[in-house]
Amino acid sequence: MQFSFKKTMFKSDGGKTFKGEKMKKISLIVCLLALLCTMGFSYSWSFQEMPLIAQEFVAEKFPNTSVYSVSFDYGKYNVILSNGAKIEFDGAGNWLEVKDAVVFPRDLIPAVAMRYLDTNFPAMNIDKIKHVNGKYEVKFKNGWQVVFNDLGDYSNYEWVGNHSSYGD
Secondary structure, three states: OOOOOOOOOEEOOOOOEEOHHHHHHHHHHHHHHHHHHHOOOEEEOOHHHOOHHHHHHHHHHOOOOOEEEEEEEOOEEEEEEOOOOEEEEEOOOOEEEEEOOOOOOHHHOOHHHHHHHHHHOOOOOEEEEEEEOOEEEEEEOOOEEEEEEOOOOEEEEEEOOOOOOOOO
């Protein structure tokens, strides 16, 4: 079946007649709407529009940096700081991940977990820290990861790879 947009008359179910140019416009609108529906929804926000708990987290953990950008994508806030650190928050403002920080705040994870890292991995450079599903995942730049439970007790040490893109 071949469909063409010539200056042909098309009949709709209601008996009305559409000219080819009108069909082109309708088709273009439908295509644009379909494109918009398939794109990811990402919105720019101001830092003040974020939940207060997220604002307080940034102010407390990264006091000497400013916020470069804030976006809201798929129910999560993504914050980029002026020093390059990236922080992901859930919709309520709870932190989920801190990545690419020049210096990670020592109190980001429980003290017992930080002591474990200082003792067992003193020279390792941290790439990111995740706090999800009741556990802390500390990933090093060399691809290894240490996992702690919510209280900071050691759980496991594993190779997760050396990929390092935002949103891992």
